Amino acid sequence: MDRIEEKILALIDANAPRLQALADDIFHHAEQGYHEYRTAKLVADFLKELGLEPREGLAITGVKAAIGKGTGPNVALIGELDGLACPTHPDATELGFAHSCGHYAQIVCMLGAALALSDPEVAASLDGTATIFAVPAEEFQDASVREEVRASHDVHCAGGKCELLRRGEFDDIDLAVTTHSLMVDRDSGADLVLGNSACTGFVGKTVYLHGRAAHAAAAPHMGINALNAACLGMSALGMVRETFQEKDCVRVHPYIRKGGEAINIVPSETIVDMMVRANNQPAIEHVSEQVDNCFKGAAMAIGCEAEIVNAQGYTPCPQRLPDQVMWDAAALLGDKYKVVSIPDGACNTASTDVGDLFAVMPVLNFTFGGSTGDLHSKDYKVSDPDVAHILPAKMMALLAYRLLKDGGAEAKKIVDGYQAPYTKESYKEYVKKISG
Ligand SMILES: [Zn+2]
Known part of the structure; x- marks a missing residue:
């Protein structure tokens, strides 16, 4: 472990109480996709406190801020803003929204990574850019919501990442890092599962x-x-x-x-x-x-x-087994955590707009444990706040650093080795054909 990696871990540990409080706050204020105004403001305020200059209001509620040099590879660290309609969840809001897909934890993870990476010494060690990117509406929105946001904000796509791709907000990004609350094998006892299982579109x-x-x-x-x-x-x-x-x-x-x-x-x-x-x-x-x-x-x-x-909808996600750089980053987290790979050949029958990111760029994904109950159900709850909120923040920050240190060699290798089914422009054409 080098000095910067030690510092990343120490910074996140020192700020763990703050991140846990943030997790509790966002968890209890879930908002509908494309309507995550409160959560977006919280994200933007947090980033401003770190001395960053976020752009706000992207595809209604998206927030984006850059850390690093502005040259070299640009790695997006993604967090999703939306809760989902789950009125029977005990922590549902008055409007019936709850974070029963765990997206609030992904926001906390992204902000924890931002906190560590924006430290002046850490930021200076990045030979590229880490783009902190909070995105709206990962959950596919009902037709009534789709019609509403089309009329009010000219939103053409139900998925936030699809809409941001359409608007060119990913044009400057070379590689994305995503994470999610553990989707399958929720009782496996794994704290981190590296890689991305194939998903349906x-x-x-x-x-x-x-x-x-x-x-x-x-x-x-x-x-x-x-x-x-x-x-x-x-x-x-x-x-x-x-x-x-x-x-x-x-x-x-x-x-x-x-x-x-x-x-x-x-x-x-x-x-x-x-x-x-x-x-x-x-x-x-x-x-x-x-x-x-x-x-x-x-x-x-x-x-x-x-x-x-x-x-x-969303395009199907390919399987991506963990890259070596993910194992290397995870090895720094300590022996007490159980880190495994996605099972080779499994298909997650759910869908995500991460598939649309895969359509144009490589995506490194990991999922994290620390919660029980089925996703999208009233039973979803956090059982281990350290594993659900702090561990993934460390993983995201370490991974970003490993990708961008030494001239951004690891990021470049992954970008050069990826055959995207679409270019960013041909993806926009595809969206235009379907969604106008
Ligand atoms: Zn989700």
Whole structure:
């Protein structure tokens, strides 16, 4: 361990109580994606206190600040601002939002890393830039929210990273470091899991079924029941599920956002929202077509009109086993922590807009333990604040330093060795084609 690494660890240890207080604060004030105003201000104020000059209001709530020289590789250290709708969580806000995906811990981790890296001596040792980047809306937003932020802020993408990529806010970034609360194997006892398991990508789909209202008892023969069409469409979807192939990791999960108008009226308008996921783009497109046929056929049978609107989702994430630099950084954290690799060949059937970062640049990811209960459930809670909040901050800071020291050699090696499926410009074209 060199002097700078010792200093990084000492700085984070010395500020652990401050970071824990911050974790508690953000955890109890979860906000909806693209509406994380309070959390964003907290992040910006913290960075300003460190003497940094953050840019704010990026894709509504994103905050970005640079540490280092401005030459050499530029490594983004990412934290996600959003909570999610989880009204049954005991710590949900009045509006029903909770940090039951652990994103608050990712913000604390990113700020802990910023705290260590912005120390003048540490910053001077970086042969490149560490960009602290708090991003909005990792969770895919409901169609109603998507429509709202499109109208209010010209946001075209449901995912915050997709929108920031579209706006060119990642144009200056060469490599991203991301982290997340442990997704799978939550009872494995691992404190850190290095690497990125493959994740599904998806398309967002909204099915509007238009029927005709009528008195539900006196004249149902005058109505066209849009709810019946929705139910029939979902039954058809259940019947085509046997064609989904395991190798594609398909997930289709609809819910009825609007089921009708009133108790004694034949439902005339029904809205079904869903995500159509798979681990490769051709499968996403194929299954998306099958789903469309289910609802079109159901609408025809009942006599409804079906209108189907697809929204850009996230691109599938590739697997990336841990790079040596991650093992080297993790080795400095001490023997008391259990550090393992992602299982080779596993597919995480959830999705993340980190997939869209992978579309244009290499991403080094790790997940951290210290919590129990399923993600996105009322049971998610922190069991070990040191592992959930302080350990990942150390890992992120050490990793950034290792990537950027010695002329940024490690960062350059990873960037040079990565074959991105898109250039930053061709990604923007792809978004434009789908989302305007
Ligand atoms: Zn998440």
